[in-house]
Every structure is written in C-alpha cells, then in structure tokens.
Amino acid sequence: MHTHILRHFDEFLRKPFKSLLAKGGSCRKLFHNAVVHRKIRTLYGEILLQSRIVHREEPKKVYRRVMHYYSNLVFRFLRFHQVLIRAKDGQSLLRLEHLKQLSALTREIVTNLTDTNGTNLTYSDMCEPYCEKNSAFYTILNIFETTDSNSSSIEITYPTTEILGRQILVANNLFNITTEGPSNKIVAFNSVVLRYYLTHSTEKPMIAFEDKLVNLHYDSNKYPLLEGQAGSDNLVAKEVRRLGATTAPYLGISLVLLCIFLSLCSLKYRRRDSKPIEACLGALIPVLSGITTIGMVSATGLAFQSIIVSTLFLVLAIGIDDVFVILAAWHRTDKSLDIPERIAYTVKEAGCSMTVTTITNLVSFGNGVLSTTPVLQTFAIYSSVASVVCYIYQLIIFPAIIAITAPREYQIEDEKKSCLPEEFYIVGKMSAVADVIWKKLAVIVGSSWMRILTISILIGYWYLAAFGVYTMETDLSIQKMAYKDARIVKFKDDMDVTLKEMQSVAVLVHNPQDLRDPSTLGRLKNLIYDFETATYSFGESSTICWLQPYLDFLNFYTDSEEEDAVSTHFNFTYKDIPSFLSSQTYFKPMLRINEEKCSANVPECVESFIFTTGFTTVVK
DSSP: OOOHHHHHHHHHHHHHHHHHTTTTTTTTHHHHHHTTTOOOOTTTGGGSSSSOOOOOOHHHHHHHHHHHHHHHOOOOOEEEEEEEETTTTOOOSSSSHHHHHHHHHHHHIIOOOOTTTOOBGGGSSSOOTTTTTTTTHHHHHHHHSSOOOTTTTSOOSSSSSEOOOOOOOOOEEEEEEETTTTEEEEEEEEEEEEEEEESSSSHHHHHHHHHOOOHHHHHOOOOOOOEEEEHHHHHHHHEEEEEHHHHHHHHHHHHHHHHHHHHTTOOSSGEEEEEEEEHHHHHHHHHHHHHHHHHHHHHHOOOTTHHHHHHHHHHHHHHHHHHHHHHHHHHHHHHSHHHHHHHOOOOOHHHHHHEEEEEEEEHHHHHTTOSHHHHHHHHHHHHHHHHHHHHHHHHHHHHHHHHHHGGGGHHHHHHHHHHOOOOHHHHHHHHHHHHHHHHHHHHHHSHHHHHHHHHHHHHHHEEEEEEEEHHHHOOOEEEEEEEETTTHHHHHHHHHHTTTTTTTEEEEEOOOTTTSHHHHHHHHHHHHHHHTTTBBBGGGOOOOSSHHHHHHHHHHHHHTTTTTSSSOOOOOSSTHHHHHHHHHHGGGGEEEEEEHHHHTGGGGEEEEEEEEEESSSOOO
C-alpha cells in the first residue's frame, strides 16, 4: 500500500527536499523541521490540490479573460478538459470492482491515449506543467484500492485528509459524498471529476487526444461498470458548429417559401406586367451576397462562426425587401418612356429608400463592432458587410435583370400566342378588395378613438420594453444553444448538479505591490481571507494560492539554517521565488514573474498571479 502511495508522492516530496538540500540544510534538520511543521496547513500539501477554473454562469467574461491571460504565459495553445465519472447503476464508486475499473480508466487516459498522426504523444507528453493536477485523486484511489473500506488503519476524510503529514483536499475530485463519524470519514462517493490540461505548440495532437478521450468514454464500452462524460471548450464549439450546420439547410427552405411569396405578389392584372421569374432571380441575389460576404470577411482571418448563419437569414430578408421596393418603383414609372429611362427613374426612386435602410442597418450593426464580446463583434462585422454587399448587388444586378426582361411588356403578339390568359381576373378582384380595405382602414386610423388607443398601446409598449430591459437575464450557456439530447448538454447539466458541493472561483491579482512591506502582505492575506469567509465559501481548506506555501518555504528554509527553536519571524524576499517555483512547478502557471527583478529583490518580480477558492451551493 505504501509503495502505491509513495509512487504518487515522489514528485512533490523529492523536489522540495532536494531543493533545500542544495541550499545547505542537513537531512536531520530537514526531517526535524518536517515533523515540527506537520500541522502547518499548506506546507507543500497544496501542490496536490486541484486548481479548478470551472464554467460558471456568471461572470463568464472574467473566466475567459483569466484563462486567455494565463494560457499564453508559456504556451501558445492550452486545452482544458473535464471528465465526469459515475457508476452506471448510480450507486457509490467505492466498490472494489468499480475502483479497479476507475483506476484502469484513469491510467489509460494518462499513458495509453496517443496521437497516431505521426507524433505518438501521450497525455504525459503534453501536460507540463499541469501533470500533477490529479495527483491527489490518484493517491486517494490507490489507498481505496489497497485498503479495506472498513479498516481503521487509515481514514480518508472529507473535505481534506492527512496523508504522510500532508493535508490533501479531496473535495476537488470526489463528489456526492457520504461520510460517517465526527471525523467525516468517507464511506461512499458517487461522482469523480478529473481535469486534464494539455499544452503543446500545435493544436493537432491535442485535438487528436480529445477525440480519443471522447471515444473512450462514450463509444468504447471498455469499462461497463462506469459511465464517463467529457467536456471542454472545443467540444462546446463543435456542438455549436454542428448546430449551425444543421440550421443552415433551413435557409434553403426559407428561400423557396420566399420565392413563392414573391412570385404571387409580383402577379399583376395584365400578365405581361407580371414578373414572377424576375422576382425569383432577385431572391437569389441575397444568397450571392451572403457567399460574397463570407468569402471577403473570412479572407481577413476572421473565422466563420455558427452565429453567422443568422446573418444569412438576415441578409435574405433585407434582399427580399429590396426586391419589393424595386418592383414597386418600376411599376410606378411611365410606361410610355423608353426602358433605359424607366430603369433610371426606378433606381432613382428605389435607391433612396434602399440607401436609407442600408445606412440605418450599417449604423446599428456598426455599434456592435465596438462590442467587447467576440461573438457579438463577429456577428456585427458579418452583418454590416452583408448589408452593404446586398445593397450594391441589388442596386446593380436586379435593375439589370428587369432591363433584360422588360421588352416582354411591349410584345403584344407574343401574349396572344401564349396558352396563359392575358389578364388575371382574380388579381384584379383582389386588388379591388384591397383598395376597399385600405380606404376603410384609413378612416379608422383617422378617428379620435384610434388615436387614443394607439397612444395607449405605445405607452404600454414603452413600459413593457423598459421593464423587460431592467429585468432581463442573459444566459449564453450551451444548454440554451444546443439540442437537449447533445452529449455536451448532458455533461453540463450533470456537472452543474455535481459541482454544487464545491466549485472553485478564480481571482486574478494584478500588481500586488511591495510584499516586503508587512502591511501590504497583510492586506493581501486579508483579501484571500475575505474570499475564504464569504457567503457560501467552502473555507480556507479549498484555497489554492502560492503565497502561503511560499511563506512556508521561506520559513522552512530559515529554520534549516538555525539550530534552535522554530522561528516565526522572517523577512519576505523575492529572491527565492524562482527557486520555489522550480521545486513547486504546480504553481508555475498560476504566477507571472520577472526573474531579473526577482534577483534584484524588487516588487516588479511578481507581475500578477491567480488563486482559487471554493464555494458551495451556488451553481445554477
């Protein structure tokens, strides 16, 4: 049993002791101080704690900014995957056969999943410096496997447990816990959450790893007692793209329906004045505009996103409206004029209306270009360009189509040769009925009671609009965008329920100022303490921050230089931060430093850092 434990503890035990020995401390002093400091809360133990920056409903923008900021500190690409594992029967995983399969599954993820696209990389080859993120769970799993759950020789307690003098947070990985006794000994857990960070100079091997991870959990059926689910930003993006791809065919259905509507509306009393073919050709112009827009904007490097599909529907509506405007302007021109003159008057009249509409669309969508939300900015850019392109195409192409087919209006002999009637009497009757309806509607609109009703409706509309804006809630979660039966939706729903026990919140601290000043250091500690004692906070045991381990590191090193009692007074220094991070690589991605400034022992050494702390019952 101890062999299994030490196998996973080797990295975080050996490195710090090796670093201290290099500084001149003796083994006896180190062992003595390890015993003295056994009960210090975060003495190197937190290098095992799981750092979690989870998807929270609010504030998502902060999460994105933090992840983007820190993912670019060392690596160009970073992928974050979450895995949720439960028993298929919904019961506890703390059963021998389930534990064996769970151990085999986690081992396969780390060692056997490879990229076969010519690189043959495993997770272990792409995880630095995050390889130890799940070490605490692996240690606990080995203990559960090799120890009788009813044995009193070693107890795994919740939310933290002590092993070999180290406090380990188990609440980051084990969920739906059942405990007993005053020590909160774990007797059952129904869910396991693991987090895998991938870092590589290219995305291809990480995507390949993700594909195999998904296949292992959903399609392989290699572990029949377990139910595994996986989630990541890329899987969310895939689902959104799939949603866009399945929505795109509806564009063709809309086009067909609009062509039928345009054809019916273009019919006139005299058949030669009707233009159903021209109307259908005009309906194809917005499609051409959409293709041109996608090509032009994509050429600039702005990626096509699924929300752009809605832009295609939008430009289709704008283009159809322009067809109606141009056809109406054409029919109002004097038929005694030559075709070129009629086209000129048509463009003159319709162009004014189309220009005003395009400018208003451009201004409206142009404001969205200034949005700080990337997806809204992309939508605004595509919509703005599509509006302008559609305007140009309709103003040039559709009048040309009318000019080509206009001579048919003057060819009476051809009308007599056609099998279709020269006049559509039903169109004439419908036109007469429409005239009567419009006249009656004009009388109603001009009445005093209609004015009062209109004003009342307008006031009510303003009130409802203001109330709606004031009470509006935003929810851009994947559950609202994807199909309910999608894998990623089920994963998100199950994760939200699971994480209610404990979820981590990431706090990004810029320019922490001079920590050599005891008052500044105290304020920073108070900041962390405020989060640890906030409403719904899980408490200090869930905090993952470099500061306290580093202070313990300094204190430990100071003690190794002394022969007498433990000293609790020491000066904060920046010089040892690089050495600390070399031995405690766990904190490297959470801390941004300037090593030259550290050597000079100045505050500019620490540019920024991130810490996480746990909260409970706040997941939506």
